[in-house]
Amino acid sequence: MDLVSAWVAAFLTLAIYSFLYKDNPLYRFAESLFVGLSLGYEIGIVLHRTIIPNLFQKLAADPGRNWYLVIGGVLGIMLYLRYVQRVSFLGRWALAVYMGYFVGVELMQRLHGDVLPQVKDTMLPLLPLSLASVQNLLVLVGVLSVLVYFYFSRPHTGILRPVSRLGIWFIMVCFGASFGYTVMARISLLVGRLTFLVDDWVRPTLAAILG
Amino acid sequence: MGSMTVGWWDKARVFVPWLSRRCSAVHRAARAASVLFGGALLMLCVSATPCMSDLAGASADSAIALVTLSGMETTATPSRFFREERLNALLLFTFFAGAILAYIGLAKKGAPLFIRKIAGLDAVDEAVGRATEMGRKVLYIPGIMSVDNIQTVASMSILGYVAERTAAYGTQLEVPNKDPLVLATAREVVKEAYMKAGRPDYFQEDMVNYVTYDQFAYTAAIQGLMTREKPATNFLIGSFYAESLIMAEAGNAAGAIQVAGTAELAQLPFFVVACDYTLIGEELYAASAYLSREPLILGSIKGQDLVKAALIVLIVVGMVLSSLGIGEFADFFTQE
Structure with a gap:
């Protein structure tokens, strides 16, 4: 049974990789299967892991304590009202609540997680002069020039021009480092897939054939 | 029965504008209340002590309710109503929100607010024009995250502009989606753009369609779509993750002009190398x-620009004070 599932997985893996040559019926089959299966699977996941346990079961178990869950349920149903022309505007209200809530939550998360720590970590001492001072100066110049690049209220002319150009150089250096790092991570994913093909498909198949 | 329904609806249609007029008074009252609340909060900043256990219970319950609503798991930890160590975040938030609200007020009054032109924006008209000349479609990918992501919200604004252009030129537009809520939002945005352009007859619901919720199944479908239908222009604007390079490469190989935009640092390099224009x-x-x-x-x-200018000043002051051995100023920005 393991060998059968390995064959199915290997076939689908190779079908997807066949796109590297060109678009072909095998790729289209794997693509359609992937899209259809994933959609059906996600519906099952949302129903059985979110809606039923977090809404229906909790409401049925203790409606007095969990009454507020009705608000979420009603907002969810309101999203579907967009298909009823007369009350379609109610769908927008539900979307507005959803967006407003998350924007508020994310704003504070960004303040705590990104802005404040980065501001503090840039306030580095330049004295006494040492190798660390040079590094601190580099961090300071990098942060300030990138901030100037992303300043939209003034045209990049005069003194802002060279500073913003320095900022874009810092950004590009950062992109280069990030590019290399991510490509290495992708190669490790490829290695993982090739290892699967060799260890879980080719070797067991050869072992089964050769006894 | 039918006439009864119409009567109820007519009453509702009269009631809503009436309520709307009354709402302006309510709105003014709410603003006054929010100012009072803000003042009270600032007074708390100065005088709050950690012995507000009653309020702490109420605030923790509210937080749990909201978080559970959003479908997240959380563990309830007893907390104080006011945490002095978070005063830095409160002050920055107050300044941030105040600056934005002030500028929004100015913008609403029609004050001329300058924003410098961004290089990649000329490409939007150019890209839609190219698709029109070639008689092929414009493909708009709004990223893979939901509407709770700020990048998706920004992407919806740009989608509105692109849809207005395609409506004006009579160019075919397709917006495949991964997230159901983005689908609903994008459909509203595109529909409104077509109406604004005076071409509501060109709008079809299928233009904004749903693919699947799985990241890589969605990617495979987009890759196939780009290869088979060969859109003249691809917009990849929103929040992207590991699929960014796969999509950008497929579009590049299909010969499309590509305009990308994201704030995901790890994905930006891929867009920079594989797309014609990138909003960074x-x-x-x-x-x-x-x-x-x-x-x-x-x-x-x-408002954000004003905050950035303030942060530049704060950082320089902090650096000078740290260099002089006065570390208390930098410590104020420490998180607990």
Whole structure:
């Protein structure tokens, strides 16, 4: 049974990789299967892991304590009202609540997680002069020039021009480092897939054939 | 029965504008209340002590309710109502919100607010024009995250502009989605853009369609679509993750002109190398303000610029004080 599932997985893996040559019926089959299966699977996941346990079961178990869950349920149903022309505007209200809530939550998360720590970590001492001072100066110049690049209220002319150009150089250096790092991570994913093909498909198949 | 329904509906249609007129008074009252609340909160900043256990219980319960609503798991930890160590975040938030609200007010009054032009924006018209000349479609990918992501919200503004252009030129537009809520939002945005352009007859619901919720199944479908239908222009604007390079490469191989925009640092390099124009980070938000000229977005960008200028000053002051051995100023920005 393991060998059968390995064959199915290997076939689908190779079908997807066949796109590297060109678009072909095998790729289209794997693509359609992937899209259809994933959609059906996600519906099952949302129903059985979110809606039923977090809404229906909790409401049925203790409606007095969990009454507020009705608000979420009603907002969810309101999203579907967009298909009823007369009350379609109610769908927008539900979307507005959803967006407003998350924007508020994310704003504070960004303040705590990104802005404040980065501001503090840039306030580095330049004295006494040492190798660390040079590094601190580099961090300071990098942060300030990138901030100037992303300043939209003034045209990049005069003194802002060279500073913003320095900022874009810092950004590009950062992109280069990030590019290399991510490509290495992708190669490790490829290695993982090739290892699967060799260890879980080719070797067991050869072992089964050769006894 | 039918006439009864119509009667109820007619009453509702009269009631809503009446309520709306009354709401302006309510709105003024709410603003006054929010000012009072803000004042009270600031007074708390000065005088709050950690012995507000009653309020702490109420605030923790509210937080649990909201978090559970959003479908997240959380563990309830007893907390104080006011944490002095978070005063830095409160002050920055107050300044941030105040700056944005002030600029939104100015924008609404029609004050001329300048935002410099962003290089990649010229490419939007150019790219739609190219698709029109070639008689092929424009493909708009709004990223893979939901509408709770700020990048997706910005992407919706740019989608509105692109849809207006395609409506004006009579160019075919397709917006495949991964997230159901983005599907609903994008459909509203495109529909409104077509109506604004005076071409509601060109709008079809299928233009904004749903693919699947799985990241890589969605990617495979987009890759196939780009290869088979060969859209002349691809917009990849929003929040992207590991699929960014796969999509950008497929579009590049299909010979499309590509305009990308994201604030995901790890994905930006891929867009820079594989797309013709890239909106980098915050340019994405500024682009939506520049294109839409909406007072809300414009005021928000101007407010953020003011905060950035303030942060530059704070950082320089902090660096000078740290160099002089006065570390207390930098410590104020420490998180607990």
